[in-house]
Amino acid sequence: MIKPFKIGDIEVKSPILLAPMAGVTDYSFRILCKELGAGVVYSEFVSAHGIIRENINTLDLIKFYDEERPIGVQIFGDYPEVMAKAAKYVVDNFQPDILDINYGCPVPKITKKGAGSAALKDLVLMKDITQAVVASVPEVPVTIKMRAGWDLQSIIVEKAGELLEKASVKAIALHPRTAKQTYKGNANWELIKLLKETVSIPVIGNGDITKPDDVFRMYEQTGCDAIMIGRAALGNPWFFKQANALLHGNTAPEPTxxxxxxxxxxxxxxxxxxxxxxxxxxxxxxxxxxxxxxxxxxxxxxxxxxxxxxxxxxxxxxxxxx
Ligand SMILES: Cc1cc2nc3c(=O)[nH]c(=O)nc-3n(C[C@H](O)[C@H](O)[C@H](O)COP(=O)(O)O)c2cc1C
The missing domain is CATH 1.10.1200.80 (Putative flavin oxidoreducatase; domain 2)
Structure with a gap:
């Protein structure tokens, strides 16, 4: 059931990935998750405007160590030129393995400026930002993390999937709630399946995995290529060890x-x-x-x-x- 998984040319050893989480996924937490089996770890989302202004606090969020590799740095922003410049700055100065774009953040402070999940209601903007970023960092795989649409009346999984694949992104992580839902309701895994059926690049499923054997359910229900873990890893980096053990037909006990x-x-x-x-x-x-x-x-x-x-x-x- 578990196929080898690559993002661009990067071989990912485990298909269980640590989700980007603001205020959480800094070096201290990432390295523990990595040691316990996370296949890829991500920085929290970092402001493209802050990066190009070389704001010290912003640049601090990007720092990482070689032992964390493969690592993705996630950026968010509103203007294609700013996003492209920021992506190039990150790649030139930090050399992450993956450059990830955030089209998922539903927080009004971010979306009202046209960043994060605002791109879900403006596919022209999504296309322009994605193309500009991909062109600015040809040496690094660009990936996307997105929600399923702005609201339940405007699910854009297929359209976005097609345009992102055409723009040469190398993988898409989908948290299948809408921006309006924030964390209400359930993540609709059917939409992960729909994305998988729409694109031929790897699809990373995300949302509402709460216990290790949920990864089986998500694989089975959606056919996704990898799974990204957010809240279930909080205070519980063992999650990666337990999920990986299950995927290999073993069990890892609960920590004492x-x-x-x-x-x-x-x-x-x-x-x-x-x-x-x-x-x-x-x-x-x-x-x-x-x-x-x-x-x-x-x-x-x-x-x-x-x-x-x-x-x-x-x-x-x-x-x-x-
Ligand atoms: C504290 C916290 C911070 C988050 N920050 C980010 C972020 O910086 N970038 C992002 O793409 N998603 C962020 N998310 C969303 C998660 O990456 C993930 O998509 C979401 O929690 C659903 O997955 P889960 O059900 O496994 O938690 C955050 C979630 C939490 C709980």
């Missing part, structure tokens, strides 16, 4: 509380090293909430961890759990 806390500590250390102590502690708070759950007393530990004012006190609370 001890393993969960040890990984959380490692994540914390990586975050502190890569983002500095103040920011690292601040950023780790949400991860504590995702790791420390589903065992007796977890809620109390979580509250104490989120309120911890120093790195030492957070670490001693984690030790207490073990």
């Amino acid at each position: 509380i001890q393993e969960r806390v040890e990984l959380c500590k490692r994540h914390f250390d990586l975050l502190l090293e890569s983002r500095g102590t103040r920011k690292g502690l601040y950023l780790m708070r949400k991860h504590f909430g995702w790791y420390i759950k589903s065992f007796p007393g977890a809620a109390d530990f979580r509250v104490r961890l989120v309120e911890a004012e120093s790195i030492d006190s957070a670490k001693s609370i984690l030790d207490e759990i073990i």
Whole structure:
């Protein structure tokens, strides 16, 4: 059932990929997911305008290490020329394996400027941005991550699929909700199947995978080539190990509380090293909430961890759990 999967010329070892997630998929989290079996990891979405203005905070979001490869850097923006310039800047200065365009972000702050999922209601803009980006970085495969349409009355999976394939993108990841739905309702996997039937480039299914054996269901129902995992990986990088084990006919056990806390500590250390102590502690708070759950007393530990004012006190609370 599992076919070898390539994005352009890049051999991807596992078809289970880590989805781009703003505020989450930085180096510390990506490397853990990679070590546990994610086939490709992605940066969070990065503003094309910020890139071409060389905004330091924006450029920081793009940094990655060789051990994370293959890695995709995702950009978003409104104007084709700006997107093309930003893509070239990213490729020239950072050399990612994949350059991904975001046509999925439904947040009004982004869409009202014509970026993210706004392209779903303007296929001319989608075509212009995609063609401009592909032409600006011929040495790197350009991929797309998109939703299924602006609203339920305007599903554009087939039209977008055709135009994106014609524009020479090398894979499309589809989260089959509309922009208007945000996260309401269910991801409609039938639309992943429809995209797979429409294009001959690889299709990456995404949306509502919550447990490892869901990957089987998605493969079977849609025929997709790979699967991208978002929320199910939060506080749970083991997801990749478990899903890969299943795909190879094995099982990987649930992590023990001890393993969960040890990984959380490692994540914390990586975050502190890569983002500095103040920011690292601040950023780790949400991860504590995702790791420390589903065992007796977890809620109390979580509250104490989120309120911890120093790195030492957070670490001693984690030790207490073990
Ligand atoms: C916290 C968070 C941040 C996200 N940020 C991005 C982003 O930067 N770029 C993107 O394309 N999608 C982003 N997404 C959407 C996810 O990549 C994914 O498409 C969505 O969560 C559905 O997949 P899931 O059901 O596996 O979570 C984000 C989702 C979450 C939960």
